[in-house]
Amino acid sequence: MNPETKRRLRLLFSLFRPRLAALAAGFAALLAVDAMQLFIPRVIRDAVDGIAAGSADEQSLFRQGLVIAALGCGVFVCRYGWRRLILGASRQVERDLRARIFDAVLGLDAPFFHKNPPGSIVALASNDLNAVQMACGMGLVALVDAVVMTLACIGFMLAMHPFLTLIAVAPLPFLALATALLSARLHHRFAAAQKRFAELSEFCRQSFAAIRLVKAAGIEARQTRAFGRIGRSYIRDNLRLATVQGALFPFSGLMGNLCLLLVLLAGGRLVIEGAVSVGELVAFISYLFMLTWPMMAFGWVAGLFQRGMTSLSRIMKVLDSRPVMAEPSEPLPLPAMDKGVRIELSGLNLDSGPGRRLLEGIELSAGPGLLGIAGPTGAGKSLIAAVVARILPVADGCLFINGVDANRISPAAWRGLVAFVPQHSLLFADTVRANIALGRPDAGLAEIEAAARAAAIHDEIMAMPAGYETVIGERGVSLSGGQKQRLALARAILSDKPVLVMDDPLSAVDAATEQEIIANLRKIFRNRTCIVASHRFSLFEEADRVVVIERGRVTDRGSHRELAARNPWYAMVAARQAMDLKP
Ligand SMILES: Nc1ncnc2c1ncn2[C@@H]1O[C@H](COP(=O)(O)OP(=O)(O)O)[C@@H](O)[C@H]1O
Ligand SMILES: [Mg+2]
Numbered sequence: 001m002n003p004e005t006k007r008r009l010r011l012l013f014s015l016f017r018p019r020l021a022a023l024a025a026g027f028a029a030l031l032a033v034d035a036m037q038l039f040i041p042r043v044i045r046d047a048v049d050g051i052a053a054g055s056a057d058e059q060s061l062f063r064q065g066l067v068i069a070a071l072g073c074g075v076f077v078c079r080y081g082w083r084r085l086i087l088g089a090s091r092q093v094e095r096d097l098r099a100r101i102f103d104a105v106l107g108l109d110a111p112f113f114h115k116n117p118p119g120s121i122v123a124l125a126s127n128d129l130n131a132v133q134m135a136c137g138m139g140l141v142a143l144v145d146a147v148v149m150t151l152a153c154i155g156f157m158l159a160m161h162p163f164l165t166l167i168a169v170a171p172l173p174f175l176a177l178a179t180a181l182l183s184a185r186l187h188h189r190f191a192a193a194q195k196r197f198a199e200l201s202e203f204c205r206q207s208f209a210a211i212r213l214v215k216a217a218g219i220e221a222r223q224t225r226a227f228g229r230i231g232r233s234y235i236r237d238n239l240r241l242a243t244v245q246g247a248l249f250p251f252s253g254l255m256g257n258l259c260l261l262l263v264l265l266a267g268g269r270l271v272i273e274g275a276v277s278v279g280e281l282v283a284f285i286s287y288l289f290m291l292t293w294p295m296m297a298f299g300w301v302a303g304l305f306q307r308g309m310t311s312l313s314r315i316m317k318v319l320d321s322r323p324v325m326a327e328p329s330e331p332l333p334l335p336a337m338d339k340g341v342r343i344e345l346s347g348l349n350l351d352s353g354p355g356r357r358l359l360e361g362i363e364l365s366a367g368p369g370l371l372g373i374a375g376p377t378g379a380g381k382s383l384i385a386a387v388v389a390r391i392l393p394v395a396d397g398c399l400f401i402n403g404v405d406a407n408r409i410s411p412a413a414w415r416g417l418v419a420f421v422p423q424h425s426l427l428f429a430d431t432v433r434a435n436i437a438l439g440r441p442d443a444g445l446a447e448i449e450a451a452a453r454a455a456a457i458h459d460e461i462m463a464m465p466a467g468y469e470t471v472i473g474e475r476g477v478s479l480s481g482g483q484k485q486r487l488a489l490a491r492a493i494l495s496d497k498p499v500l501v502m503d504d505p506l507s508a509v510d511a512a513t514e515q516e517i518i519a520n521l522r523k524i525f526r527n528r529t530c531i532v533a534s535h536r537f538s539l540f541e542e543a544d545r546v547v548v549i550e551r552g553r554v555t556d557r558g559s560h561r562e563l564a565a566r567n568p569w570y571a572m573v574a575a576r577q578a579m580d581l582k583p
Helices: 003-053 058-106 110-115 118-160 162-169 172-209 211-217 220-273 278-320 381-388 411-417 432-436 445-454 458-462 481-495 511-526 538-542 560-566 568-581
Strands: 343-351 357-366 369-374 399-401 418-421 499-503 529-533 545-550 553-558
Touching: 003 058, 003 118, 003 278, 058 118, 058 278, 118 162, 118 278, 162 220, 162 278, 172 211, 172 220, 172 278, 211 220, 220 278, 343 381, 357 369, 357 381, 357 529, 357 553, 369 381, 369 511, 369 538, 381 499, 381 529, 411 418, 418 481, 432 445, 432 481, 445 458, 445 481, 445 511, 481 499, 481 511, 511 529, 511 538, 545 560, 545 568, 553 560, 560 568
Parallel strands: 369 529, 369 545, 418 499, 499 529
Antiparallel strands: 343 357, 343 399, 545 553
């Protein structure tokens, strides 16, 4: 067994282990069903032979009928039992595996999410997980059932008449082969139809998410046509699927009847010659029909296992992924911070793929107090902010806090020190209060209100339908870009960490509100280390120092005044923004 398969089986076993008792009971019920089903033809044989020999009477026939009915009831109960137990266990395995995927993905960091968009992760946790569940549930059941039934049926048939058995089962391997071939094709077409369905729903989602744009641009008719096109493809793919599906079952019926033809020809002769009794022939035919399902099952199970294994390796790749910013092997304790926090970047380079340098030799030192990062769009300001917030990984010896290398400190401890306001603020579909208190769920309302006041959003929150309890986001009150930014700012202020990193925090806030916030932030800057990346310079008047970033390099540094006097680009932008500020 190759090591990869071994690893997969080990994972599956660890998932199944807590449910071995239920599985054992389930398979016992499954075997009981098989045994009872296999016994029924023998009762029929005795009954028919009794009738043929003239020895049967009403009483004996009634007794035999009763035995068959009792066996039928037993089959009913046990079938319910194994479905409940085995499929239930496979659903629980699915749930555990889903939880593991969720945890594993949550533990990963930016480089992983750059390669795997949310859609692919969702597909992993739905389609791939489903394939694994099918293989572990129905796949396993069908395999055990098929093996037992095949061996038992052929065994009983051989015991009755070896030669007749040979003739009867001759066409069956073809059925197994055909099912395997058709299943493979079925799988491809099923995947195609599913992909088309995903396309259809994604188109729907996009159209309605951007309904305002659709209306404003007047492209309803175009969207309708495009939707119709995808809908037609969806039907075509499903018809292609139905052709294969439609062929599979009739084909097994055809093969079963072919076997029957052979048995009637050969077996009929044997009955006429007296070598086989009528009852035996009837029982023989019953066993033959019982064999068609396992033959089909082999092909089906092979496909199911193959798909399940492919999906499982995809899942394991994610489970095995490790965050780039791993816990250091010997984490250092956090440095002393009673005299404030100093964040330093030294010779920081950042590449996206070979030959594409995004940041080059960044040197900067911040705190305590406010450091501004200025620069045109696309210069690399957000990248620097993300590095300091430890969202993007850095090489050793590039990022320091009070002289200690960031890579020697646990990422979790670092994030406990640094509050980050990202450029695009994200809110959960929850209350305003919960959104602000995200990092400090224990915070009291007074603290939350104080933070909201500092971010100049308190009055607007009070004007919302339920104040701080108003639900925002999906199916709640929707907020303007500036409101979202200020909520994110309030969240960072409330988190009360010694370092505050803000990436263009006020880009969507109007000039007057911006001034109010800056006045509030002044108090916060005093005893903290703040790094603010912005393409708006009003904040920089408060800064101790401003660095100018252009095309991923530091091209100038100084106070706001110095830069406004000396740096032509800075002066031009500052002048233009000063004009905007005038009432
Ligand atoms: N994850 C990424 N992979 C590749 N390129 C990126 C990534 N993030 C940002 N960039 C590129 O890096 C450059 C700097 O981006 P950014 O820091 O967002 O600029 P800004 O100064 O406007 O904040 C841009 O050219 C951008 O396209
Ligand atoms: Mg940016």
